[in-house]
Amino acid sequence: MFSKDEKSTKETETIIGQSVKVKGDFNGEGNVIIDGGFEGTLKTLGNLFFGEKSNIIAEVSGNNAKILGSVKGNIILSGCLELGKNSSISGNISAAALSVEQGSVINGQVSIGASSTENTISENS
Amino acid sequence: MHVYVYDTRLENAKYHQTLARIETRLTDLGLNGKIVRLNPMHNLERTIRDELRPDCTIVLVGNDSLVNMAINILIGHEALIGIIPIGKDNNSIATSLGIEPELAACDTLSARRIIHADIGVANESAFLNQLNITTNHALIDVDSNLSLEIEAPTEINVSNLVSLDLATDNKSSHEDGLLELTMKTLLKKGMFTKAETSQTFIQKNNFLVNGDFTALADNSTEIKAPVKISVLPKALKIIVGRKKVI
Numbered sequence A: 001m002f003s004k005d006e007k008s009t010k011e012t013e014t015i016i017g018q019s020v021k022v023k024g025d026f027n028g029e030g031n032v033i034i035d036g037g038f039e040g041t042l043k044t045l046g047n048l049f050f051g052e053k054s055n056i057i058a059e060v061s062g063n064n065a066k067i068l069g070s071v072k073g074n075i076i077l078s079g080c081l082e083l084g085k086n087s088s089i090s091g092n093i094s095a096a097a098l099s100v101e102q103g104s105v106i107n108g109q110v111s112i113g114a115s116s117t118e119n120t121i122s123e124n125s
Numbered sequence B: 001m002h003v004y005v006y007d008t009r010l011e012n013a014k015y016h017q018t019l020a021r022i023e024t025r026l027t028d029l030g031l032n033g034k035i036v037r038l039n040p041m042h043n044l045e046r047t048i049r050d051e052l053r054p055d056c057t058i059v060l061v062g063n064d065s066l067v068n069m070a071i072n073i074l075i076g077h078e079a080l081i082g083i084i085p086i087g088k089d090n091n092s093i094a095t096s097l098g099i100e101p102e103l104a105a106c107d108t109l110s111a112r113r114i115i116h117a118d119i120g121v122a123n124e125s126a127f128l129n130q131l132n133i134t135t136n137h138a139l140i141d142v143d144s145n146l147s148l149e150i151e152a153p154t155e156i157n158v159s160n161l162v163s164l165d166l167a168t169d170n171k172s173s174h175e176d177g178l179l180e181l182t183m184k185t186l187l188k189k190g191m192f193t194k195a196e197t198s199q200t201f202i203q204k205n206n207f208l209v210n211g212d213f214t215a216l217a218d219n220s221t222e223i224k225a226p227v228k229i230s231v232l233p234k235a236l237k238i239i240v241g242r243k244k245v246i
Helices: A114-124 B013-028 B044-051 B064-074 B092-096 B103-111
Strands: A012-016 A020-028 A031-034 A037-044 A048-050 A055-062 A065-067 A070-072 A075-077 A080-083 A088-090 A093-095 A097-100 A105-107 A110-112 B002-006 B034-037 B057-062 B080-085 B113-122 B125-127 B130-135 B138-142 B146-150 B154-159 B179-186 B197-204 B207-211 B214-217 B221-224 B227-240
Touching: A012 A020, A020 A031, A031 A037, A048 A055, A075 A080, A080 A093, A093 A097, A097 A110, B002 B013, B002 B044, B013 B103, B034 B044, B044 B064, B057 B064, B064 B080, B064 B092, B064 B125, B064 B221, B080 B092, B080 B103, B103 B227, B113 B130, B113 B214, B125 B214, B125 B221, B130 B207, B130 B227, B138 B154, B179 B227
Parallel strands: A012 A031, A020 A037, A031 A048, A037 A055, A048 A065, A055 A070, A055 A075, A065 A080, A070 A088, A075 A093, A080 A097, A088 A105, A093 A110, B002 B034, B002 B057, B057 B080, B080 B227
Antiparallel strands: A012 B197, A020 B146, B113 B125, B113 B227, B130 B154, B130 B214, B138 B146, B138 B207, B154 B179, B179 B197, B207 B227, B214 B221
């Protein structure tokens, strides 16, 4: 999903660095990397990477995602979700596949599989 | 027809030899035309307005500040612009456009590779290459949808043509109708640790930057905050070099 540096910067439309706080609605088509704070809604057709120090309070949707930080809000993905060892999710997850590292915390409903993802996305849209 | 506009600093005797060589080269290439030397009697605005004709190529002989002043006057006009950069300093616009200084720029003029370039607009001022801001605190509105808050020493760069120090390989284009905002924020540094920076990159076409700072457009024009930044797509016809970075 993300190349050698874990987060590919190629074709990345948006990068939010550490110590930057973002509020609002983001709609994009490319990959998004967040190492800082984000509050609102975050939708992209591309992949998502949330770094270790990321603090996301948002409804998130995208293709694939790798999360190493904290997310409060529902996550809807058409692809895979990868949760790193110190990641923390408070919200429902819907994705085609899920990989969870030891130490990750999930509080919410998890729905995995292509059909459930499509259903959830169409219901939401 | 070519009109060559010489920057005021070229009155200095140290440039006379360089200018003589350029004029000879232009004559050899069949590109000779009218020369206007800017001075208190011939200001840039009046010169450009007097010389503007549909078939006219305005060639700016100087550095970034002359080009920046000229594009502010030429927005909305059909004139074709050429650049002959003099010296190596403050020529970031020419460098982005692949125009090498002095004699080599004459060959670029002769080749006539023309692009329709986007123009960035910050408040009432136009910029061709980039806008730079250094601040400790700023609030940035992006397309009226997103707001970014910065509370640390940060260098903000809004690029129209090219970002030379990007955190992403996403290339900017001279005609994509988008601006690239990059920010380098200094993270807290410990007594024995090196200072680190975090990078932010957003590609959109409207930004509003609030804070206590003065922005610098094309390394030449100062603009007071708040700065409203937008882009005019394909607003300028300009002759570029073969090795343009954009």
